[in-house]
Amino acid sequence: MRSYTVPLAFAADFLCVLVFVVLGKVDHETGTALGAVAGTAWPFLGGLVLGWVVTLAWRMPVRIWPSGVFVWAVTVAGGMVLRLLSGEGAPTSFVVVTASFLAVTMLGWRTIARVVSRRGHTGARSGQTGTS
Numbered sequence: 739m740r741s742y743t744v745p746l747a748f749a750a751d752f753l754c755v756l757v758f759v760v761l762g763k764v765d766h767e768t769g770t771a772l773g774a775v776a777g778t779a780w781p782f783l784g785g786l787v788l789g790w791v792v793t794l795a796w797r798m799p800v801r802i803w804p805s806g807v808f809v810w811a812v813t814v815a816g817g818m819v820l821r822l823l824s825g826e827g828a829p830t831s832f833v834v835v836t837a838s839f840l841a842v843t844m845l846g847w848r849t850i851a852r853v854v855s856r857r858g859h860t861g862a863r864s865g866q867t868g869t870s
Contacts, residue, residue, distance in 0.1 A: 751809060786809070793808040800855070802845055810840055
């Protein structure tokens with residue numbers, strides 16, 4: 739595994755959470771100032787870190803199963819628990835939207851990375867250089 743794979747994978751997951759929060763803030767017109775975004779994002783970023791730690795995701799950061807699925811699940815569950823503990827609500831519709839958006843993005847970037855990686859390996863084995 740390349741030395742930059744793990745930090746890029748974590749950054750991609752981090753970005754998924756931030757995009758979710760910013761889009762939600764814009765959609766609900768609740769402000770996208772740094773403090774507003776951080777106040778909403780921190781529970782899910784905490785859940786993300788927890789997900790990476792408990793799943794040892796750095797060992798296989800691009801794998802959809804089990805790394806991606808469990809990081810996603812812990813991010814959502816941990817984020818909701820932290821959100822509730824901080825006094826914020828978590829109505830069912832919010833949980834569904836959160837889980838859905840983060841599943842599509844967190845598992846989606848992994849799917850794209852796997853496809854691109856496989857294409858690169860196939861091209862290298864068949865003698866293709868990728869240049870025209």
